[in-house]
Amino acid sequence: MEIPKTYDPATAENKWYPYWMNNGFFRSVPDEREPYTIVIPPPNVTGVLHMGHMLNNTLQDVLIRRARMLGKNACWIPGTDHASIATEAKVVAMLKEKGIQKSDLTRDEFLKYAWEWKEKYGGIILDQLKKLGASCDWERTRFTMEDDLSDAVIEVFIDLHKKGHIYRGTRMVNWDPVGLTAVSDEEVIHKEVDSTLYHVRYKVENSDEFITIATTRPETILGDTAVCINPMDKRYFHLHGKNIIVPIVNRVVPLITDEYVTMDFGTGALKVTPAHDINDYMLGQKHRLQTIDVLSPDGKMSDAAGYYIGEDRFVVRKKIAKDLDAAGHLVKTEPYKSNIGFSERTNAVIEPKLSMQWFLKMDELAKPALENVMNDNIRLYPEKFKNTYRHWMENVHDWCISRQLWWGQRIPAWYDEHGDFVVAKTEAEARNLFKQKNNAFADDAKIKQDEDVLDTWFSSWLWPISVFDGFKDPDNADIKYYYPTNDLVTAPEILFFWVARMIIAGYEYRGDKPFSNVYLTGIVRDKQGRKMSKSLGNSPEPLELINKYGADGVRVGMLLSSPAGNDLPFDESLCEQGRNFANKIWNAFRLIQSWSETEGKSAPDNRDYTLVLKWFEQKLLAETEIINDQFSKYRVSEALMSSYKLVWDDFCSWYLEIVKPGMGQAIQPEVYHATIQYFESLMKLLHPFMPFITEELWHNIAERKESDCIIVATWPEAGKHDSSLLADFDAAIQLVSGIRNIRKSKNIPNREALHVTFKGGPEKGHEGFHFVVTKLCNLSGLESVTEKPADQLSILLRNHEYFMNITGFVDHEEERKKINEELIYTKNFLESVMKKLGNERFVTNAKPDILALEQKKKSDAEAKIELLERKLNPDGVR
C-alpha cells in the first residue's frame, strides 16, 4: 500500500471529529467512576475565535483528554456568555446599519432583534472550537441568558438582597458616555495622555483679589460648588471664610479648607466639582456641598450647565478656555500628562458620574474566598498570583452590579409611584410585598420594574453551579457528582472579574469551592511583544492556521512555549514546528508499516535485540513517570517537550535506527510486535496534545475495530524502571556520538568501516550495547585488546578508552591540548569534591546518599585523571 510521504491533517480531522461525536466519546453522565470536570470560560456570544481562545481551549482539551485516558469520567462543559455590553453594542450597530435607532424601539422590540442576532451568530465560536479538536460534551452546552440560568441570577439577586448584601445607592460610577452605561472599575483602562493644565483665576467676593486654581477640565467649572485649600496654607490664611465667584456662571461658592489638598501641587487651590470627580464628590459629602451635574449621559453639556448646552464636553473644553481668556480669567496653560480612564468596551473616555446604582457588599462574602486560596484549598498556577489575589481580596470594593442596558437579566426590583421599591421575582410578588409594607397599597396602583440589567459577571460568577442546574435543583445528580469541578483554565486578566467571584459564589451557594485548581494562561503576543488584537491587525486567523498546519500542529505550536502564567510570544514558526513533528510521527509510522511487509519474506535480521527492547520498555516507564509528574504540576508545555523528545530522539533517532533491519533483511516478529506496542504507547502519550494524528495512526498501525479508539484508550503505565540499564544505554550512545564526531571531523565517509578497540575488559552491563555501536557506526569490529595500540585516536568514556584505527589523521598537538583542558577541569572538579569531603560540617550534615555520591565522584575523577595522565605520557615518561 502506498502511503503518502507527508501527513495530511485535513483528512484525519474531518474523519475523526465527527466519529468521536457520533460515538458519544465526549459525552459524560454521572457514574461510579471518579469525575473530572472542567467548565469552559464561556466566550462571548459575539466572539470569534482568537489566539487567546486557541491557547486556552487547547490546554483544557489536553487536560480533559488525558483525564479521560486515565479512566476518569471526563466532562468538559461548553457554553457562551451573553456579554451585555459587547452584544448590545453589536446589535445597536447592526440596527444602525438597517437605519434603526435603538431609541426608536421599545425594550421588547430591541430584545427581539438581539435574540435573533444571538441565534444567528451566537454559535460560531463553538463551531470553531470543534475545528481545534475540543472534546466538549456538546449536549451540555449552556448559555448564560437561557431561562434556567437567568432564573438562577434573579434568585441569587433576591437572596443576596434579603441577606442584606445588596443595596442601592448614589455613587460616583464610571460612566461610559458612548455605551451609555456604568462600567465597573475593572473595566476602566487608565492611560497616560497628554493634556493641558489650565490655570484659572476666580474672583474673591467683595474683594479685588483673585484665587487661582489649576484644572485639566475647565468645562466642569460650570459645576463648581466650592474652592478648597489646605487649612495650613499660609498663602490663603486671609481668605478663610470668604466666598468665591465662579467665572462665567458667576456663582457664589464657599472657600473651604481640607487637608486633602496638597499645598505644593498647582496653585494649592482646588476647584470642587462634586458631580464630576470622585475626590470632589467625597469633599462634597464631607462639606455638604451642592452638586451640579453639568453633563448629560451622552457626554454633552446638560441644561444644568446653563451654558454651551448640548455641546460635547471636549468641544466645550476648548471653547471655555477661550472665553475664560477673553474674560481675563485664564492665567496660563501648561502641558500636562494626566491619567485618563477609558472604557474597555467602547474606548470612550470615562466620566465620573453620580447615579443611582445597585451594589453588592463584598467584604463579608470575600472572606471564605480569600481564606481558601491562601490555605491552598484552591490552588493557583502559577502560584505568584496568590499575592495578587490576596491583595485584591483584602482591599475589595463593593461591586456595582447594575448596567444601563437592555440585554441581560433585568433587575428584579419594582418601584411604586413614590419611588419606594421592593425586590421580587414577579410583578404579583412585588404587589404583595408592597401590600405587606403598606396596607393601603391599592390593587391597581402603578408599579414598574427597574429598567437596568445586571452586570454580565453577575451571571458568569454562578457558571460552575448554574451549568449543573445547582440553583434550580440543588440536589440533582449532576451537581452532586460534578461539583466542585477540578480545573479552571483562564486568563489572569479576569482573575478578579470572574475567578474570585466564582469562588465567592461557590462558598455562598454550595458551601464549597467551585474548582480545585486554577491554571492561569498568559497573553498571546506577537513577535514585537504587542498584545494580539483586532485593531492592531496582528493576530493570525486561527482557522487559517489550522488549515495551513493542521489542528495538531497548531495545538503543539501554542503549547510549546507557554508555561503557566507566561505570555506566549506567538510566531507561526511554532506551528511549523508542530506540523513538522506530526510529519515526523507520520514517517516513523511509514517505516514501521514497511516492516510488516518484509516479515517472513526474506532472511531475518538475526541480531539479538532483547536488550534494546528492554531498554525502550524501561525508557517508556521512566519518561511516562516524568510526564505524569509534569502534568501533576500543570507544567503542560514541559510534558509536551518530554513527549516530543521521547518520540523524536529516543524512539526515532535511536530505537528505530537500531532495530531497523538491514537492506534486504526482514524484521524479527518479536521485534516488530514490540515496536508496535511502543508506538502505541507513544501515540497514547501524545494523544492529549495531538488528538487527530494519533487517532489516525492508532487505527492504521494495527488491526483493530474502528470503535476501539485511542481517545478512550488507557494511559500508559509509568513506574519502576531499571535506571542502570538506562545509564548503560546512555554510555553506548555517547560512544556512538563520539565515533560519529571523529568521523565527521576527519571526513571519513560512513560507508568506510572502522575498527574500534579498547583496553581490558569492558565495564559490565555496558558491553551488551556494543552491537548497537557496531551497527550505528558501521564498525568492522569492536573488541578488547591487551595492549594499547600506538598512535591511534581515542575516545574517553566512563573511564574507558576506545581506540580507532585511523592513524593517519592524528594531530598530536591538538589532542594534547584537548586532553590537558579536560585534565585541568577534572582536577578542579576533584579538588572541590575533596574540599567538601574534607569539610567536617559537610560530612556530618549531608544526607548519606549525597555523601555516597560525593565519594563516587571522587573515585571516578581519580580514575579519569589517571587515564588522562597516561594518555599524555603513554610511556610513563614525564
Place this chain on the structure above:
RNA sequence: GGGAGCUUAGCUCAGCUGGUUCAGAGCAUCUGCCUUACAAGCAGAGGGUCACUGGUUCGAACCCAGUAGUUCCCACCA
C-alpha cells in the same frame, strides 16, 4: 504613589531542598550529507561573567541587601 513578579545561549524558557559528570532544553545559527521512513529530514558543531554590586556560607544561577532595567496589578493629585 503602593504592591507583586521578572532579568540564565540570538529567541522562548527549564533549573523544584544551596552541593562543579549542573550551567540545560527546544528553536534559530554554522558544517557535512538528496544514507530507500521523513530535506517538514539525517549527522555533527559552535554559542552563556546566570543583569550589576556587596554580603551570608566550606560551597551561590539558587539565600540576604542594595542598584539598574523590565512587566503586571492596585490607587488616581486637581
